[in-house]
Amino acid sequence: MSFYSRPSFGRECLFNYFGGRMIDKKAEYESSKLYRIRHSTAHIMAQAVLEKFPEGKVAIGPAIDDGFYYDFDLPRALTPEDLESIEKRMRGIIQSKVKFERKVVSADEAKKVFHDQPFKLELIAGLEEGKEDEDGNPILEKPEISLYSQGAFTDLCRGPHVDNSSEINPQAIKLLSVAGAYWRGDEKRPMLQRIYGTAWTTPDELKDYLWRMEEAKRRDHRKIGHDLDLFSIVEEVGAGLILWHPKGGKIRKLIENFWTQEHEANGYDFVFTPHIGKAQLWETSGHLGFYKENMYSPVDIEGQQYFLKPMNCPFHIHIYKSSLRSYRELPIRYAEEGTVYRYERSGVMHGLMRVRGFTQDDAHHFCRPDQMPGEIDFVLGFSLHILRSFGFKDIQAYLSTKPEKSVGNPEQWTAAEKALEDSLKREGIDYQVDKGGGAFYGPKIDLKVKDAIGREWQLSTIQFDFNLPERFDLNYIGEDGLPHRPYMVHRALLGSLERFFGVLIEHYAGAFPVWLSPIQATLIPIADRHIDYAYKVAGDLKKAGIRVNVDERPERMNAKIRDAQNQKIPYMLVIGDKEMENNEVALRLRNNENPGPMSVTAFIEQAKDDIEKKI
RNA sequence: GCCGACGUAGCUCAAUCGGCAGAGCAACCGCCUUGUAAGUGGUAGGUUAUGGGUUCGAUUCCCAUCGUCGGCUCCA
Numbered sequence A: 001m002s003f004y005s006r007p008s009f010g011r012e013c014l015f016n017y018f019g020g021r022m023i024d025k026k027a028e029y030e031s032s033k034l035y036r037i038r039h040s041t042a043h044i045m046a047q048a049v050l051e052k053f054p055e056g057k058v059a060i061g062p063a064i065d066d067g068f069y070y071d072f073d074l075p076r077a078l079t080p081e082d083l084e085s086i087e088k089r090m091r092g093i094i095q096s097k098v099k100f101e102r103k104v105v106s107a108d109e110a111k112k113v114f115h116d117q118p119f120k121l122e123l124i125a126g127l128e129e130g131k132e133d134e135d136g137n138p139i140l141e142k143p144e145i146s147l148y149s150q151g152a153f154t155d156l157c158r159g160p161h162v163d164n165s166s167e168i169n170p171q172a173i174k175l176l177s178v179a180g181a182y183w184r185g186d187e188k189r190p191m192l193q194r195i196y197g198t199a200w201t202t203p204d205e206l207k208d209y210l211w212r213m214e215e216a217k218r219r220d221h222r223k224i225g226h227d228l229d230l231f232s233i234v235e236e237v238g239a240g241l242i243l244w245h246p247k248g249g250k251i252r253k254l255i256e257n258f259w260t261q262e263h264e265a266n267g268y269d270f271v272f273t274p275h276i277g278k279a280q281l282w283e284t285s286g287h288l289g290f291y292k293e294n295m296y297s298p299v300d301i302e303g304q305q306y307f308l309k310p311m312n313c314p315f316h317i318h319i320y321k322s323s324l325r326s327y328r329e330l331p332i333r334y335a336e337e338g339t340v341y342r343y344e345r346s347g348v349m350h351g352l353m354r355v356r357g358f359t360q361d362d363a364h365h366f367c368r369p370d371q372m373p374g375e376i377d378f379v380l381g382f383s384l385h386i387l388r389s390f391g392f393k394d395i396q397a398y399l400s401t402k403p404e405k406s407v408g409n410p411e412q413w414t415a416a417e418k419a420l421e422d423s424l425k426r427e428g429i430d431y432q433v434d435k436g437g438g439a440f441y442g443p444k445i446d447l448k449v450k451d452a453i454g455r456e457w458q459l460s461t462i463q464f465d466f467n468l469p470e471r472f473d474l475n476y477i478g479e480d481g482l483p484h485r486p487y488m489v490h491r492a493l494l495g496s497l498e499r500f501f502g503v504l505i506e507h508y509a510g511a512f513p514v515w516l517s518p519i520q521a522t523l524i525p526i527a528d529r530h531i532d533y534a535y536k537v538a539g540d541l542k543k544a545g546i547r548v549n550v551d552e553r554p555e556r557m558n559a560k561i562r563d564a565q566n567q568k569i570p571y572m573l574v575i576g577d578k579e580m581e582n583n584e585v586a587l588r589l590r591n592n593e594n595p596g597p598m599s600v601t602a603f604i605e606q607a608k609d610d611i612e613k614k615i
Numbered sequence B: 001g002c003c004g005a006c007g008u009a010g011c012u013c014a015a016u017c018g019g020c021a022g023a024g025c026a027a028c029c030g031c032c033u034u035g036u037a038a039g040u041g042g043u044a045g046g047u048u049a050u051g052g053g054u055u056c057g058a059u060u061c062c063c064a065u066c067g068u069c070g071g072c073u074c075c076a
Helices: A025-030 A033-052 A080-095 A107-113 A118-129 A203-218 A221-227 A246-264 A279-285 A313-321 A369-389 A410-427 A497-508 A528-543 A557-566 A577-582 A600-612
Strands: A014-018 A021-024 A067-073 A100-105 A145-150 A153-156 A173-182 A191-199 A276-278 A299-301 A304-308 A332-341 A357-367 A395-400 A431-434 A444-450 A456-464 A487-496 A521-525 A548-550 A571-575 A584-589 A596-599
Touching: A025 A033, A033 A067, A033 A080, A033 A145, A033 A153, A033 A191, A067 A173, A080 A173, A080 A191, A100 A107, A107 A118, A107 A145, A118 A145, A118 A153, A173 A203, A191 A203, A221 A497, A246 A332, A246 A369, A246 A487, A246 A497, A276 A279, A279 A304, A279 A313, A313 A332, A313 A357, A357 A369, A357 A497, A369 A395, A369 A410, A369 A444, A369 A456, A369 A487, A395 A410, A410 A444, A410 A456, A456 A497, A487 A497, A521 A528, A521 A557, A528 A548, A528 A571, A528 A577, A528 A600, A557 A571, A571 A577, A571 A600, A577 A584, A577 A596, A584 A600, A596 A600
Parallel strands: A395 A431, A521 A548, A521 A571
Antiparallel strands: A014 A021, A014 A431, A067 A191, A100 A145, A145 A153, A173 A191, A276 A304, A299 A304, A332 A357, A357 A487, A395 A444, A444 A456, A456 A487, A571 A584, A584 A596
């Protein structure tokens, strides 16, 4: 999560340092056969759409990760039935083994070919000026204009494509959805209809992809959050505002407890700050200048304007400023789970992932220049430790460096970037460099984790700030008795607790590790005569610190097991006559394993061990 | 905010052409006393998101608002 500005992910400069080698992932994909298949399938789709709507206008249709899309301006809205018929026609075109032929033309010729295609004419004009490619991205050299034709359909395109549609497997393509999209991504320009599709080399790969989509749906934190009674968002309260239910609240508390304990053990001081602050504060910080569109309207308190906080930093800075600081005090690490409010447009909220009020696990480090590299080393290592504790083992780092427009002096930037990169190397984790992708106020490292089905989620961010120390005139008194400017670093490890919870839910599909499970064990008495014994066992487990409940409903054991399975409770302990007699419990696990009868003490040992190991 | 789809009981979903709003699960009250993924009978549950309009009559058709979903845009 970026504190101030864009997450900065320039598609031009995405390089991967891996085992000392620099890999350009984007170029690798674009030169692949799969890329050509997808791009060509997009053209075939455009052909099928134009056959159905001869008066339709075509915009652009690139290959993307996992598939392709094409944008159209059509006389009416597309229906799911349209997609079926278009897909069917596409298979027909593919099976007719059409050739893809490339032809280089002059701008004038191209204009003739596309005389009734206004979007293409606009693209040609752009190419002619040599400013933008067909995706609207700036390019350096004036390109040649090329056309690709397959049968009766011709498109303006840089390529490359397959040579013949027989290279596309008609059973390995599928149209997925239709959605609105602005021409050139500009909301002031016409809204087009975008058809998304996917294409693979074999039907098995397609099946696999569709299975991954299904799996993602099954893990959707909004559905699981409801099924497991973790949280809700209700219309009466407001969009993008989270209600944490007792079980979700329990998990949050467990996360926070762990977080607090680790921070306490690692030199952080805890601070608490209010939810609103005066307009002048946000003027000084600059937020009213460059962040205003994300802030809510002010509230009037006795004639003074106050704003809901979109960030915690100005408050932490004032705690720093509350007394004169000596170089001996540094580094200072202030941490707070600070709830912030940011305006989100109505169409963009998404469960826990994108909300209007959220709690950052925020901290600010203030340190001397000589401490700075060590401070970065520490915070990077600490981040990785925290993320790994929650079961995220696959972590990727992204280093963003100085953009063209920036504040602070170049030496600061160089030193900070070097410290970040050195730390990454020392940690030995893979990282990519987004050159020029940093915020104007400082370079940063973002950490992304891979979840159980391979999706990447950005959680941590570690950002230098050369801006706020200036604006708030932060100082410490050095050994020389003179005031010096400290380095300031923002960092959030989990990002926002809401979003982190959402990622956790999807990563584990609701089957949280035992240490995070709101209910760790449920006791299942088979008949009423076993209830007293169940409570006795429950007492023993509670004494051992295990969260336990007794399912004494007058239901069949089978029903209780089913419910416990659906609630993803880690340990089911069945209790009948045999167990009662031998002071045992019969253990069943949520993965359907059935270890069977064991003594209560043996179970407690196993459970404590699982909790300790965070599995 | 924009494009499209959608909003019926706590949940999942029905309701023909505009003609008495229904089922399963959950809840509640019973019966059954159970050995590894749903035992059984009954009861209750609704201003069909909200507000207007058309109509003899609206869950159904029209408009607006709120919200949800898929995207765009924005961004954490």
